Amino acid sequence: MMPSERHHVKAAYEKRYLHWKDKAQPVVTHIQANVRFYPLRGIADIALSLTLTNHSNSRIDKILVGAHPDFTPENIDVEGATLNHYDVYTQQREFDLVNSLLPGQSKQLNVALQVANKNLWTSPTHHVIRKPFSYLRGVPLIPSIGFNRYFTLTDSSLREEAGLPALQYPIASALTASNAEISAEAQTVMVTSQLTAPVGYFTLAPGEKRKQWTEQDGDEHTMTTLYATREPIRAIPAWIATEFTHAHEPAVLADKSVEVNLIAADNEEAKDVHLRAATQTLAWFEQHIAPYPYAQLTFVFAPDLGPSGYALPQVLIFDHLLAMRTTPMEDGFDQRYRRAVHEVAHQWFGHQIGFGLPADSAFLVESLAKYVELVMLEPRGTMNKLVEYEARRYAHYQQGNTTPPVAFINGTETADVYSRATLVFAELRQLVGDKPITDTIRALFERQKSKGKPVAAIDFVRLLLARTNRVHHKRIQQLFLEES
Ligand SMILES: [Zn+2]
Incomplete structure (x- = not known):
């Protein structure tokens, strides 16, 4: 889709669905993901089962389910519901529930989709499925429920062009309990992932490894690993499968030890810099703010993903060139250490607070x-x-x-x-x-x-x-x- 075309879709989305903003909608409380990587073919098959829970005080009879126009699912169904309307242009589906979803009740939403490499290497959405490195992000693959402000236009001149009113969020300094609009992204989720990749690949998903087995799939020998979170996380899981080297090192803290995974850390000195930054930052947070809530933290040194560093819950992605193949400046200022500290800090700032408003x-x-x-x-x-x-x-x-x-x-x-x-x-x-x-x-x-x-x-x-x-x-x- 061309960027200009995207603007039209976004404008149409807001015009057609803004009235859903005030309708009670369920929130996603659990994500069960089955991801099968085919790195040589550049595709991945994904089946998601989302638990939708009614956290509101009202009964819910209709659910709006949206997909990203670049990742259109083969199928979406909601347990005990019929598809009332499918708007192909904006990728919105309206479901009618046969029986109302009462406060506190849950229903399952199932979605199947295939992601294929469209670009030679990486795409603006970061997704890549390649030998030796595949990386998928839950956003925008996971369908959104209800009205989603991320699907709307934010640029003021584009809004004017489309005949949309100016956005009127209160500025940060004027935010109060009564004018704060809390978005669905504020909800944290439990994530269970089952990842399958050819034998020889190391896979990674949020949470801890629970089970692992190998299978023969046609003429391919595969390894499947089951991961589950112990605590709810921000709803932006990442799923990775890679042939790059991986090392596990403990970061020993006062109260516990965190397993630090380092993927494609192929320079010993640079690896030590990152491990030291991880240990020292985790220790500082444990002592002064709050302990790291998980058992594992993974550093991925990925080739040419765009940003120099990027933090997802429990997973940090770094540009391999800047993190592994660059030496510090002569004056002793080590950007690698600084960048690692910064991305580790996002495990608190960004993933525990700072989202949903x-x-x-x-x-x-x-x-x-x-x-x-x-x-x-x-x-x-x-x-x-x-x-x-x-x-x-x-x-x-x-x-x-x-x-x-x-x-x-x-x-x-x-x-x-x-x-x-x-x-x-x-x-x-x-x-x-x-x-x-x-x-x-x-x-x-x-x-x-x-x-x-x-x-x-x-x-x-x-x-x-x-x-x-x-x-x-x-x-x-x-x-x-x-x-x-
Ligand atoms: Zn940052």
């Missing part, structure tokens, strides 16, 4: 990860190098910037989210020290847990003000909330 995530995800970079680089003597680097980047951005000034927590530009964040947290640490900051982050986690609702960037500022001396409040407000 439209237009309020950058700070809790990226800016807090920059704070952790500062904390981890300081004892290694390279924190100032990071601050200088980000100060230069930010000054450069400001010179060419013509957009109106924004408050830091409302910023969505890379310059605000990363560079300005580094400068703000460097100053804040000098001003009040780390304790009120880590106390605030812990309080954010506790609040999200106890309320069961996503916390917001503004909560960080409020909780920080409550934990710092009044003499610093004016400067804290300037740093986080004043437009500049």
Whole structure:
């Protein structure tokens, strides 16, 4: 699909389905995935069974199920429901339930789809099925339930062109309990995966390995592995099958040991840098924020996937060139270590908090990860190098910037989210020290847990003000909330 065509589909989607936004819909609480990789043929067969649970207080009689236009399923059916309408253009299906789904009740949705490599190597959606490396992401393969804001147009001029009203999300600093729109993505899920690949492949899915067996499938000898999560995770599982080398090393922490898997870590020195970053960052979180909730953490050094680093729950993807084949600068500043710390931090910032609130995530995800970079680089003597680097980047951005000034927590530009964040947290640490900051982050986690609702960037500022001396409040407000 051409990008311009996608805009039309998105506009049509919003016009046709916005009224579903206020209808009670079930949420996905469990994903059972069967994935069969055929790396030599460049395809994967996927069968998903989703448990849909009614967490609302109303009965549900209709369910809207959407698929991504690039990954159209062969079949979708909902247990005890009939397909009332199938809108091919926007890939939406409306199901009528024979018996209402009452509060607390669940139903199964089954979907079968085949993913094929369309590009020579990777695609913008990251999916790749190849020998020696295959990688599938649950989003956008998993159907979405109800109205999904991710299917809508966000660009303001495109919205105007399509005759859609301007988006009116409150800005991050103005978010309150009553105006916060919580999206379906806020729901975490349990994931069970059964992955099958030719013998010789190492497969990976969220959770822990439960069972493994080999089989003869035609003239192919396959290995199947069953994985299951022990705790609910953010609903963006990744499924991987690779022939690359893999190593397992323990990261020994005060309270437990985490198994660190390193896939395609073919440079010993670089492997040690990543393992050290993993151990030290996991230990810091265990001591100051909350322990790592899983038993395993996997580093995948993948060829040419686009971003230099990318974090999924329990799985971190790094660009092989930048992570394995680059040496640190002469001044001792090791971007590999810094990048690894940053991606490990997303196991908390991004995957435990910072999702589920439209237009309020950058700070809790990226800016807090920059704070952790500062904390981890300081004892290694390279924190100032990071601050200088980000100060230069930010000054450069400001010179060419013509957009109106924004408050830091409302910023969505890379310059605000990363560079300005580094400068703000460097100053804040000098001003009040780390304790009120880590106390605030812990309080954010506790609040999200106890309320069961996503916390917001503004909560960080409020909780920080409550934990710092009044003499610093004016400067804290300037740093986080004043437009500049
Ligand atoms: Zn990041």
